[in-house]
Every structure is written in C-alpha cells, then in structure tokens.
Amino acid sequence: MIGKLHTADWIIIAAFFLFQAYLGFRRSTQRGQRPDATDYLLGGRQLTLPAFVASLVSTWYGGILGVGEYSYLYGVSNWLVFGVPYYLWATVFAIFLARRARRTHFISLPDHLGQAYGRSPAVAGAVVVFVMTVPAAYILMVGDVARLLLGWPVWLGVIVGAFLSVVYLFVGGFRAAIRADLLQFACMFGGFALILPFAIHQYGGWSFIVENVPATHLTWHGGNSGWFILSWYFIAMATLVEPAFYQRCYATRTEPMAQKGIFWSIAFWIVFDFMTTTTGLYARAAMTNLPSPQTSYPALAFQVLPPGVLGLFLVGLLATIVSTVDSYMFLAAISLGRDVVSRLRPTSDRGVKTLTRWAILVSAILAVVLALSSRSVIGLWRDLGSIGVPMILLPVLYSFRKKRFSITATRAVLWIVAPGIVSAFWVSWRIATGGYPLGLEPIFPGLIVSVILFGWNVRGE
DSSP states (O other), rough: OSSSOOHHHHHHHHHHHHHHHHHHOOOOOOOTOOOOHHHHHHHGGGGGGHHHHHHHHHHTTTOHHHHHHHHHTTHHHHHHHHHHHHHHHHHHHHHHHHHHHHHHHHHSTTOOOOHHOOOOHHHHHHHHHHHHSSOOOHHHHHHHHHHHOOOOHHHHHHHHHHHHHHHHHHHHHHHHHHHHHHHHHHHHHHHHHHHHHHHHHOOOOOHHHHHHHHHGGGGSSSSSSSSHHHHHHGGGGGGOOOHHHHHHHHBBBSSHHHHHHHHHHHHHHHHHHHHHHHHHHHHHHOOOTOGGGGEEEEEEEHOOOTTTHHHHHHHHHHHHHHHHHHHHHHHHHIIIIIIIIIIHHHOOOOHHHHHHHHHHHHEEEEEEHHHHHHHHHHHHHHHHHHHHHHHHHHHHHHHHHSSOOOOOOOHHHHHHHHHHHHHHHHHOOOOSSSSSSGGOTTTHHHHHHHHHHHHHHHHOO
C-alpha cells in the first residue's frame, strides 16, 4: 500500500462501482421486446455520436499505469510514443476505413476476412482477435491498483476485477458496456482535471517542473534512441485493425457519424494526453526516487489531494482501466463465441447470444490466467501485439479493396498464420536468451513475412 484512504474516499469508490453496476444492469430492451443477437452484440446499431466518442475514448486508454510509468521515466517523450503515433493511424482509419466499415453492416472484424477469403481464414482471424482482445494486461492493472490501495494480493484484485465486468456484460451485452463507458469517460477526465490544479497550487507552475526533472525529460526523445521512438509508429499500426474501432463503427447509426466520432475521439485523446503527461512530470519533479514508477499517479495523488478529492481521482484512475477491461472482455467473447464456435458449428440467432455469454466467462478466466502468469503489463502489450498485428493487418486491409485478386482460403490461412509463427519465434528467443534475433522487435519480421506472402498470393493468381 502507498497510503491510507479516508472514509470519504472509500464511500466515493464504493459509490462508483455501485452506480456502474446499476448502469450495467439497467433494462437493455425497449418496451419489453426481447433483444436479438444484433441488439445484444451492437445495441441495434443505434449508437449516438456522444456515446460513440465517450466509449471509444475510454476504451482505448486502459493502460494508464503504463502511461504514468513512461511519463515519469522519460517525460514529454510520452506524447511522441503513446500519443502522436496513435493519433496518426486513428486519422488514417477515420479517413479511409470508418465509413466503409459501417457500410458493410458486419458485426465483427473477422467478417471482413470471411467475405474476402472464406470461412477458414475468418476463423483463423477470429482466434487472433480473441487472443489480442483478452484483457489480461488491464486485469493485471486492476490487481496492481488493488494491491496499492487496499493491500490485497494481486491475485485477489485480478479475480475481483474480472468478476465485476463479467456480471453486467453477461446480462446487458453491448448496451451495458456503453452505459458503463459513459460514466467511466466522465470519471477519467474529471480525475485528472482535479489533480493538476492541486499540484500547481502545492508545487508551483512550469518552472517547478523545469527545475526538478532531468533535462532529457523535456526533450522529444526522453533519452531514448530515435529508432526506439520510430518503432512505436509501426506498433501503432495496430490501430488499423483495432477491434474496438470497428465495433463502434458497426454500431453507429450512420456512416458520417462513424467518421466524425473518430475525429472527435482524437481531439479528446490529445487533451487527456496533455493532462496525463503533465501529471507524470509533476510526479517526477516531486518524487525523484520513486521505487516503482508505475505508481507515480497514485503516489502523487496521496501527496497533493485531500480526503474526498483523493477518492474522486482514484475513481478516475480505476475508470480508465475498467472501461478497457469490460469492452475488451466483450470483444474477446464475440470473437470466441460468434466468430469461432458459431462459424464451426452454425447456430441460431439465440444460440449466438448464448455462445457469446458463455464466452464472456471463458475470456475472463483466460485473462486472469494470463495476467497472473505474466505479471508484466508492458510485456503483455508488446508480445501479444507484436504477434497478432502482423497476422491480420494486411489481410484485413486488403479485404477493403474493391478490385482485388482472388486468394484461396488455404493461401489466406497461411498468410494469417505464418507471420504469427515468425513473430512468436522472435518473442520466444527473447524469453530464452534475453535478446531478439538480429536486434529486431518481433513485429518487424512478422510484417516482412506478411508482405512476402501477400506478393506470393497475388503473383500466384
């Protein structure tokens, strides 16, 4: 534990979780109608612009403790690593993919692979999406927060965090996740909007930061190499196959709304990144030898916030993580239940709902197991992303092309699987030896193999 909470803080935190549960369990249907699979999975495609923005912004920012760690260690470089690359690719998605995704009337990302290449590639892609969206890293962060604030063992916080998401997703589906995201959006922005004025009041303005952080913290690189910074611009290409982006686009009422929603989301991410980076700089300036940089945000909060306000900030911190847990848990369940099992064993509309509900439980169990096995948030992000992105990036993007070469299902499966095998080998080599072959991050050899296979597929036609 890094500090003791006041009774007022406990009340605020408890109220947040109770109100979130209330929103999740509210009746999801209208006038007694029984929802079909599309209603359960996409809310009947009636997502409004404010709900789209709030849900996407909160869902895509779950790694708040990692952001705190990086900004504490490397300063404003945080913006060039965890900000700008993602704004860039989100803009590309908005311009070229958002409207087209909504136009398809698909339900999930593997539907693109199914239409373009057949059932087997769709199932293979669904397995990749399932592994990429199982929220193990974010469940682990919930466990870390519970350890810091409550003194719980990490395993208990991980299990409780998974359970809290499962219960209302099981009942309410997509609508429950969206309602919870609206609350979480307000809390995450409110929490960081609170801590900055208190930090400025206690320590002073920008001059305090300049005088008390290393000089490299105020440079674009933060002391890292240019190649390290550049690698994140490739890693951020995952945005182009981000299941949460596609799901929100499918669920919107109109095509223009899908595109406009992403542009508004980028604006909110820029504002939030400004607040989180500045808070990390204050933490570094005020606490120069913090034993665990991952705790920089809560540690600063305990120093500068009074009771009650501290509880509000911690709610914002928790909301940022939990919003990603529940959304990714639901995405993983759709991939497993609808896109894998129901494709292999076709079932009714009601059966798809049932499979998805049970897949929520399976996803939660797997997330808990992975979280407790790895115990490294950044490691989970890097490894799963480096393996998964090369597997589906080019196949999905090529599926949008109107005039494309016909690629057989067998070739398409190889196109998906082979890059993952290569990237997985790179990850395994690092685990065994402590370094990557040729010094390359695993995402690069995977992408190279994907490009080679794409050329082979096209040439083969």
